Amino acid sequence: MASRANLSDIAKALGVSVATVSNAMSGKGRVSQELGRAIREKAKELGYVPSLAGRALSTGRSHVLGLVLADIGHPLFPQFAQAIEHAASEAGYGVLIGDSRGDIEAQSRAINRLIERGADGIVVVPRHGTCIGDIGRPVAVIDSPSTPGNTVAADHRSGGLEMGRHLLDLGHRSVAIIGLHSDSNVQNDRIAGIREAFAGKGETRLIWIGEMERSHGSGCPLGLVRLVEEGVTAFAAVSDLHALRAITELQQGGISIPDDVSVTGFDDLIWAGVIAPSLTTMRMDMERIAEIAIADLIFQIDQDGARDASSDLPAPEGQSCIPMQLIIRQSSGPVLGRAALGERAPVQAWPASSTTDQV
Amino acid sequence: MASRANLSDIAKALGVSVATVSNAMSGKGRVSQELGRAIREKAKELGYVPSLAGRALSTGRSHVLGLVLADIGHPLFPQFAQAIEHAASEAGYGVLIGDSRGDIEAQSRAINRLIERGADGIVVVPRHGTCIGDIGRPVAVIDSPSTPGNTVAADHRSGGLEMGRHLLDLGHRSVAIIGLHSDSNVQNDRIAGIREAFAGKGETRLIWIGEMERSHGSGCPLGLVRLVEEGVTAFAAVSDLHALRAITELQQGGISIPDDVSVTGFDDLIWAGVIAPSLTTMRMDMERIAEIAIADLIFQIDQDGARDASSDLPAPEGQSCIPMQLIIRQSSGPVLGRAALGERAPVQAWPASSTTDQV
DNA sequence: CTGAAAGCGCTTACAG
DNA sequence: CTGAAAGCGCTTACAG
Numbered sequence: 103m104a105s106r107a108n109l110s111d112i113a114k115a116l117g118v119s120v121a122t123v124s125n126a127m128s129g130k131g132r133v134s135q136e137l138g139r140a141i142r143e144k145a146k147e148l149g150y151v152p153s154l155a156g157r158a159l160s161t162g163r164s165h166v167l168g169l170v171l172a173d174i175g176h177p178l179f180p181q182f183a184q185a186i187e188h189a190a191s192e193a194g195y196g197v198l199i200g201d202s203r204g205d206i207e208a209q210s211r212a213i214n215r216l217i218e219r220g221a222d223g224i225v226v227v228p229r230h231g232t233c234i235g236d237i238g239r240p241v242a243v244i245d246s247p248s249t250p251g252n253t254v255a256a257d258h259r260s261g262g263l264e265m266g267r268h269l270l271d272l273g274h275r276s277v278a279i280i281g282l283h284s285d286s287n288v289q290n291d292r293i294a295g296i297r298e299a300f301a302g303k304g305e306t307r308l309i310w311i312g313e314m315e316r317s318h319g320s321g322c323p324l325g326l327v328r329l330v331e332e333g334v335t336a337f338a339a340v341s342d343l344h345a346l347r348a349i350t351e352l353q354q355g356g357i358s359i360p361d362d363v364s365v366t367g368f369d370d371l372i373w374a375g376v377i378a379p380s381l382t383t384m385r386m387d388m389e390r391i392a393e394i395a396i397a398d399l400i401f402q403i404d405q406d407g408a409r410d411a412s413s414d415l416p417a418p419e420g421q422s423c424i425p426m427q428l429i430i431r432q433s434s435g436p437v438l439g440r441a442a443l444g445e446r447a448p449v450q451a452w453p454a455s456s457t458t459d460q461v
Numbered sequence: 462m463a464s465r466a467n468l469s470d471i472a473k474a475l476g477v478s479v480a481t482v483s484n485a486m487s488g489k490g491r492v493s494q495e496l497g498r499a500i501r502e503k504a505k506e507l508g509y510v511p512s513l514a515g516r517a518l519s520t521g522r523s524h525v526l527g528l529v530l531a532d533i534g535h536p537l538f539p540q541f542a543q544a545i546e547h548a549a550s551e552a553g554y555g556v557l558i559g560d561s562r563g564d565i566e567a568q569s570r571a572i573n574r575l576i577e578r579g580a581d582g583i584v585v586v587p588r589h590g591t592c593i594g595d596i597g598r599p600v601a602v603i604d605s606p607s608t609p610g611n612t613v614a615a616d617h618r619s620g621g622l623e624m625g626r627h628l629l630d631l632g633h634r635s636v637a638i639i640g641l642h643s644d645s646n647v648q649n650d651r652i653a654g655i656r657e658a659f660a661g662k663g664e665t666r667l668i669w670i671g672e673m674e675r676s677h678g679s680g681c682p683l684g685l686v687r688l689v690e691e692g693v694t695a696f697a698a699v700s701d702l703h704a705l706r707a708i709t710e711l712q713q714g715g716i717s718i719p720d721d722v723s724v725t726g727f728d729d730l731i732w733a734g735v736i737a738p739s740l741t742t743m744r745m746d747m748e749r750i751a752e753i754a755i756a757d758l759i760f761q762i763d764q765d766g767a768r769d770a771s772s773d774l775p776a777p778e779g780q781s782c783i784p785m786q787l788i789i790r791q792s793s794g795p796v797l798g799r800a801a802l803g804e805r806a807p808v809q810a811w812p813a814s815s816t817t818d819q820v
Numbered sequence: 821c822t823g824a825a826a827g828c829g830c831t832t833a834c835a836g
Numbered sequence: 837c838t839g840a841a842a843g844c845g846c847t848t849a850c851a852g
Contacts, residue, residue, distance in 0.1 A: 108845055119823045124847060134821060154579045155517035156845030159828045164514060166557070166578070174546070175539045177731050183542070184533050187560050196578045198525070198555050201546050219525070219555045220513045321735050343732055346705075350737040353712040372536050373702055376680050378709040467829055478839045483831060493837055515829030518844045 107148035108156075115144055127152070158220065166196045167399060168216030172229030173204035177343060177371050182244075185392035186225055193396055195222075206232055213237055223399040230286030240402035242395040246287040247423040254394040254422045256386040258288050261426035262295020265338060265366055265384050268428060273437035274336040274364060275304035278329050280344045283312045292340045292368060307334070311344060324348065327355035335363050335437050342367035342374050342383055349377070349433065360435030370429055379432035387424050394422065466507035467515075474503055486511070517579065525555045526758060527575030531588030532563035536702060536730050541603075544751035545584055552755055554581075565591055572596055582758040589645030599761035601754040605646040606782045613753040613781045615745040617647050620785035621654020624697060624725055624743055627787060632796035633695040633723060634663035637688050639703045642671045651699045651727060666693070670703060683707065686714035694722050694796050701726035701733050701742055708736070708792065719794030729788055738791035746783050753781065 109127070113120040118137065126133045126141040133141070158164045167190050171179055183199070190197045198221055200212035206229055213224055214237075223240035234243050234251060242253040249255075269277055279296055281289045293308065300306045307329075315322055326337065326348055337352075339345035345367030349359055359365055359379050367374065370385035468486070472479040477496065485492045485500040492500070517523045528545050530538055542558070549556045557580055559571035565588055572583055573596075582599035593602050593610060601612040608614070628636055638655055640648045652667065659665045666688075674681055685696065685707055696711075698704035704726030708718055718724055718738050726733065729744035 110845075120846080121824080121848085122822055124845095125822085128847085130847090132821065137821080151577050153518070153845050154577070155514055155523060156828090157847075158514035159512075159518050159830085159845075160847045162828070169558075174543050175731065177536060177539065179539045179542070180534045180536065183538070183558060184560055184562070187533070187558055191574070196557050196575070199528075199542060199546055199558055201543055203543070215550070216555070218510050218513070321739060323737070343735075346732055347735050347737070349709070350712070353709070354717075354737040358713075372534065373705055376702075376706050378682070378706070378713040380680060469829075479830080480832085480840080481838055483829095484838085487831085489831090491837065496837080512829050515844090516831075518829075518846085519831045521844070 106153075107145075107150045108153065109150075111148060112141060112144050112150060115148070116140060163403070164220040164222050165194060166198055166219070166221050167396070168198045168200055168213070168219070168221035168224040170200040170202065170209065170212050170216065170224055171227045172202055172209060172232075174199065174201045175203070178369055180372070181369075181386075181388045182227060182392070185388035186396065188389070189392040189396040193400055195396070195400070200224075202229065204229060210237075213241075222403045225395050225399060230283045230288070240399050240406060242399045242402075244391060244395055246291050248291055249287045252422070253398050254391055254424065255288075256391060256426050257423045258291035258426070259295040259298075261368070261384045261428075262292040262297075262340075263299050264295070264426070264428050265292075265368075266296040266299025268382070268430070268434065269336045269338060269364060269366065270299055270303055272336075272364060272434060275437075276306075276334050277304065277336040277338050278307050278309055278326070278334045280309045280311065280324070280337060280339040280348060282310065282341065282344065284310055289340045296338050311347075324351055326351050327357060330355075330357055330363055336434070337363065337365045339365070339367050342369050342371040342381060345381055345383070345433070346373075346377065349379075349381070359433050364434040364437070366434050374429075375431065382431045382434035383429050385427045385429055387427065390424050394424070465512075466504075466509045467512065468509075470507060471500060471503050471509060474507070475499060522762070523579040523581055524553060525557055525578075525580050526755070527557045527559055527572070527578070527580035527583040529559040529561065529568065529571050529575065529583055530586045531561055531568060531591075533558065533560045534562070537728055539731070540728075540745075540747045541586060541751070544747035545755065547748070548751040548755040552759055554755070554759070561588065563588060572600075581762045584754050584758060589642045589647070599758050599765065601758045601761075603750060603754055605650050607650055608646045611781070612757050613750055613783065614647075615750060615785050616782045617650035617785070618654040618657075620727070620743045620787075621651040621656075621699075622658050623654070623785070623787050624651075624727075625655040625658025627741070627789070627793065628695045628697060628723060628725065629658055629662055631695075631723060631793060634796075635665075635693050636663065636695040636697050637666050637668055637685070637693045639668045639670065639683070639696060639698040639707060641669065641700065641703065643669055648699045655697050670706075683710055685710050686716060689714075689716055689722055695793070696722065696724045698724070698726050701728050701730040701740060704740055704742070704792070705732075705736065708738075708740070718792050723793040723796070725793050733788075734790065741790045741793035742788050744786045744788055746786065749783050753783070 109120045109123045113123045122133060123141050126138045169186050171182060187197045198216055198219060200216045202208035202212045209229055209232060216224055217239050225242045226234050227244045228234055234241060243251055244255055245252045246255045246258050279293050281293055297306050309324060314324060337348045339348055345365050349365050352359060357363060367381050367383040370383045374381040374383050468479045468482045472482045481492060482500050485497045526549050530541060546556045557575055557578060559575045561567035561571045568588055568591060575583055576598050584601045585593050586603045587593055593600060602610055603614055604611045605614045605617050638652050640652055642648060656665050668683060673683060696707045698707055704724050708724050711718060716722060726740050726742040729742045733740040733742050
């Protein structure tokens with residue numbers, strides 16, 4: 103097995119110069135029709151695959167992008183990774199992954215590692231409560247429209263607004279909003295949207311799971327059944343993950359969804375459609391977000407290269423706040439026709455499990 | 462802002478040759494203590510970051526690995542990606558991701574794209590029902606020990622066996638096993654293990670979700686309540702995803718878990734611990750699997766380079782079948798003390814939701 | 821339209 | 837212990 107053919111092999115085989123071969127392959131220098139064809143033919147015949155290392159060295163561009171997520175263990179990571187990989191790949195870029203395992207300073211280290219590896223630019227989905235400073239290289243931040251320095255993101259606030267209206271339309275007037283971290287811009291935007299919808303039309307209360315778990319341990323019950331007894335008819339979680347937790351806690355408490363209460367989530371995680379009841383949720387348009395992030399990044403990269411030259415490319419026209427899509431499934435239903443909670447049998451005390459959590 | 466310093470800058474600043482600087486930085490050639498120290502100092506002072514492209518070009522090694530998953534939309538992807546990224550990064554390698562979106566031939570294309578991008582080797586988690594042929598470059602396959610060509614994998618069969626025994630120990634004698642695709646080696650291994658445990662001690666039946674959905678549409682009910690009426694007391698899903706579906710379908714059908722029936726899963730997906738009841742499951746040791754896969758890959762890569770030289774490194778000693786870990790949570794409990802289903806009130810017909818699935 | 825040459829930043833025998 | 841030189845595979849002005 104000969105090792106991979108290179109430009110020089112092709113040049114030799116055809117008795118031309120490597121410069122000409124290079125030009126023919128890239129279509130840049132003007133090469134005659136016939137020679138060009140012959141070269142490309144020979145290239146194919148020899149199974150020529152350009153060496154990215156060689157190209158990178160001479161152009162100063164690796165054509166590799168870095169993707170840094172705060173925590174690639176997060177269930178949303180697959181959606182991001184898939185969309186970014188696709189958009190990057192379409193643009194001729196590879197995607198290197200970096201992980202900060204949710205650690206706040208490992209995030210910068212991850213970014214640096216990718217830069218050292220030669221990434222031309224980085225896409226960052228920052229950890230809640232962190233900002234991305236100047237990293238000396240093009241960067242696209244996907245966080246929330248309310249975050250300074252944000253490049254592109256879903257319109258979380260409008261998403262919340264629409265979700266709130268959906269519940270309102272169903273007749274709900276008392277909703278409990280379930281969030282995780284109060285320093286997450288994304289979550290706060292979603293919450294603000296929901297509240298805006300209910301402003302003057304119903305009451306909202308807010309549960310931060312993070313705080314509850316700090317006091318009562320991770321996986322602790324959220325006391326949702328109690329809230330139902332107090333009149334809450336809908337639970338709007340800012341993530342499907344929390345909605346799932348709510349659904350199972352409520353169902354285990356003998357509360358039927360959506361007949362007794364409605365539950366909604368955010369993000370349309372992969373299992374959202376197959377649980378029972380299937381989950382009403384709000385989906386980001388990852389494809390568009392990824393496309394825009396990548397386009398922005400590549401624009402920055404090209405600008406960098408052309409800084410001295412006066413070629414000012416037009417900046418990609420920039421919608422940076424992408425609408426979300428409401429996906430109505432079974433977990434949210436009308437409050438109408440449902441008797442006030444009082445009329446219904448008292449919340450059934452389902453026998454609590456006595457098995458405890460052990461590993 | 463000067464552009465990045467390189468070896469030559471350091472050499473010039475110190476009046477030595479780049480060869481010496483290179484040797485000092487890599488610690489290979491013998492360089493005097495003092496000169497070495499001075500060079501490293503100056504390097505740090507100048508903020509020297511080695512150019513991977515330069516190194517790659519001269520060594521023929523990119524120090525980048527490719528990670529190809531059949532479908533990076535899969536909820537297990539985060540665990541894989543995190544573990545692989547970590548192991549690779551420890552070994553000085555970056556990780557490029559490739560996606561085949563579950564498509565069977567896109568898988569080979571994804572692999573090829575990564576190779577063209579210069580990956581020194583590829584880690585593949587193949588789609589169920591596919592095999593990875595020779596790709597002309599080192600490859601590590603993570604599938605199942607029963608798969609020919611498998612490099613390393615969790616011991617799915619023993620995992621199934623242990624899960625079966627767990628249910629048996631709890632007193633279950635009739636279990637329904639829930640799988641998705643009958644051409645998945647991983648699933649078949651898990652199923653075989655569960656059945657082995659029950660052989661001669663209880664009865665098992667098997668549900669393939671994939672087949673049901675082909676007839677009745679995706680997200681269709683699995684008819685589990687009916688099975689409970691027929692005497693099934695435990696549902697052993699080969700993935701948490703299916704266990705979740707089972708739990709919610711059963712709970713919505715008014716069946717209590719684990720008081721009426723037990724449900725178990727596989728993989729310990731991120732939400733497994735926080736749903737109610739929390740899910741008993743079987744976890745792969747991703748860290749070890751990733752370490753071994755990466756070690757094997759790097760060994761192959763080094764061998765490749767040393768092929769002509771007679772330096773035969775010892776192959777990494779190879780446990781390739783990694784034990785899984787049973788995680789007992791609330792969703793599985795004793796069948797003891799539980800009245801035979803007949804004694805309990807007839808399965809309560811929870812009012813079915815009339816809302817339909819709409820987007 | 822085509823080619824000779826220099827250079828991207830590094831490593832690696834080989835001399836000294 | 838140190839350095840001059842060649843080479844990895846490509847691209848890019850610049851000549852011809």
